[in-house]
Amino acid sequence: MAEKGIYTKRNDGRKMDEVRPMSAKVGIVPSADGSASFQTGKTKAIAVVRGPRTLHPQHMQDAKTGILRVNYGMMPFSVEDRIRPGPNRRSEEISKVTEWALSSVIDLSGFPNTVVDVFIQIPQADAGTRVAGINAAAMALAHAGIPMREMVSAIGVGKIDKTLVIDLDKYEDSEFHDGEGSTDIPLVMTSRSKEIALLQLDGKISIPEFKAVIEMGKKACDNILKIQMDALKNITGEGNE
Amino acid sequence: MSNYIMPNLQKEKIKDYLKKEGKRLDGRAPEDYREIVVEDGVSKNSASAVRVKIGKTEVIAGVHLALAAPYPDSPAEGTFMTNTELHPMASQQFDIGRPGINAIEMSRVIDRGIRESGFIDFKGLCIKEGEKIWQVFVDIMAINDDGNLFDAAGFAAIIALGKARMPIYNEKEDKVEGYSDEGIPLNKEVLSLSMTFHKISDKIVADVSKEEEAISDFRLTIAVGDNNGEPRITAMQKGKAGTISEKDMQNILKLVEDKWSELFPKIKKYVFK
Numbered sequence: 001m002a003e004k005g006i007y008t009k010r011n012d013g014r015k016m017d018e019v020r021p022m023s024a025k026v027g028i029v030p031s032a033d034g035s036a037s038f039q040t041g042k043t044k045a046i047a048v049v050r051g052p053r054t055l056h057p058q059h060m061q062d063a064k065t066g067i068l069r070v071n072y073g074m075m076p077f078s079v080e081d082r083i084r085p086g087p088n089r090r091s092e093e094i095s096k097v098t099e100w101a102l103s104s105v106i107d108l109s110g111f112p113n114t115v116v117d118v119f120i121q122i123p124q125a126d127a128g129t130r131v132a133g134i135n136a137a138a139m140a141l142a143h144a145g146i147p148m149r150e151m152v153s154a155i156g157v158g159k160i161d162k163t164l165v166i167d168l169d170k171y172e173d174s175e176f177h178d179g180e181g182s183t184d185i186p187l188v189m190t191s192r193s194k195e196i197a198l199l200q201l202d203g204k205i206s207i208p209e210f211k212a213v214i215e216m217g218k219k220a221c222d223n224i225l226k227i228q229m230d231a232l233k234n235i236t237g238e239g240n241e
Numbered sequence: 242m243s244n245y246i247m248p249n250l251q252k253e254k255i256k257d258y259l260k261k262e263g264k265r266l267d268g269r270a271p272e273d274y275r276e277i278v279v280e281d282g283v284s285k286n287s288a289s290a291v292r293v294k295i296g297k298t299e300v301i302a303g304v305h306l307a308l309a310a311p312y313p314d315s316p317a318e319g320t321f322m323t324n325t326e327l328h329p330m331a332s333q334q335f336d337i338g339r340p341g342i343n344a345i346e347m348s349r350v351i352d353r354g355i356r357e358s359g360f361i362d363f364k365g366l367c368i369k370e371g372e373k374i375w376q377v378f379v380d381i382m383a384i385n386d387d388g389n390l391f392d393a394a395g396f397a398a399i400i401a402l403g404k405a406r407m408p409i410y411n412e413k414e415d416k417v418e419g420y421s422d423e424g425i426p427l428n429k430e431v432l433s434l435s436m437t438f439h440k441i442s443d444k445i446v447a448d449v450s451k452e453e454e455a456i457s458d459f460r461l462t463i464a465v466g467d468n469n470g471e472p473r474i475t476a477m478q479k480g481k482a483g484t485i486s487e488k489d490m491q492n493i494l495k496l497v498e499d500k501w502s503e504l505f506p507k508i509k510k511y512v513f514k
Contacts, residue, residue, distance in 0.1 A: 004437055062454070074451050087350070090346050092342055092345050093345055093349050096342050097480075098438055099482075100479075100481055100482045104482045104484050185477070190484055193484065193486075195484035195486050195487075196484055196485035198479060199477055199479040200459070200478050200479065201474060201477030201478075202353055202468070202476055203357055203475065204468075205473065206472055207472060207494050207498065210474055210494075211494070214490075
């Protein structure tokens, strides 16, 4: 945007539209049907897929299709203050929005009465954990051979004071309070139809700025897709990594 | 909500009518809200309690303030908590017990819309730095679900905060003694209003009925505040598994500006008497 703010240099020296160093691995958990990890900067996510398998309790089964079930959690040692193990309001909400995002591209109609479980865990967090988790989960689903119409790729975008940025770290996401503060927008894009599969927003942003930052996110997702596809082509020893 | 069971025939009728006539079964245009009714003073024992109806959808939101110790990382700031109860009295689909994912999501979306706008003056809720602060609770009870509880709950939450009275703190005896006539510390200029839109067939629909809510592809809640007369987004949340195309997004952003200009002055009047 034309307006100049006080956030002219990123705290880790990146350009405004530059992501952190990213890497991905597929096949990291030997006993799983599918598994993958995704890392951006210091944020690490691992995802494991188990299923399709018969869903219990039986009354939750759908005779027309299998269902997707996502469980997201942060490991107790993933941030400076210990996180109490088990679900909380934040993790339950993230699990649900992740489930919606992944459900939009998978087709379980060939597996009635079953469930596909996706477990996402964060061993180390530096903001952007839900989007890192989704990048890992999409690869893990593909690795498990779950029918997918297309892939999804995810990125955190936002605004620091007046400056539009992508892939916010913890400082930018939650420690920057000057000027207009920090706006954080987790975004998930589908790979072929280029539609939005997940969208959340926290902060203060005008409608033109919002449109511009979504465009920045779309570009980043195209690059993340390449990282995901490369990892899927180079599965690391089918879990013996 | 989404597990609402209805005949396939009715689902198709809603979609067809929207597509062919550009209207909803109750005669509303896609962007129309139902009548909004607000009633204050539901409980005299709390800082405030208001009833909000949108058509037949009804909620009550109450504000309560309690004394507490501050969090170590913000020793001079009060705290804020939103809780929603989707009680079985409001719908066949709701159960007694711990909040489920629908109630959790609603609480968190409303909480973010208010918190991120800066509406609550957290520093003004500090009594003694590092020792004593006010905790602000907004509790939202669903009374009747006829669709769009999200907006009814969001409207009720900001109106209840706007009408809340400050308790009187007796420092000597360290206890609360009734309520003063003063409001709680708020930054009134940054109030933001949260509105929810659904995609049904090829239309973006505001203020959905219960049936429309059950069949929509996705929902998008957007909280919008006032930045010198310009709308400014303060929170967003997409729900359900449908995806948003670029055209959907353009339509929603246009609709949100129109609806905000129409509803914001109305709701604002209730928030500030």
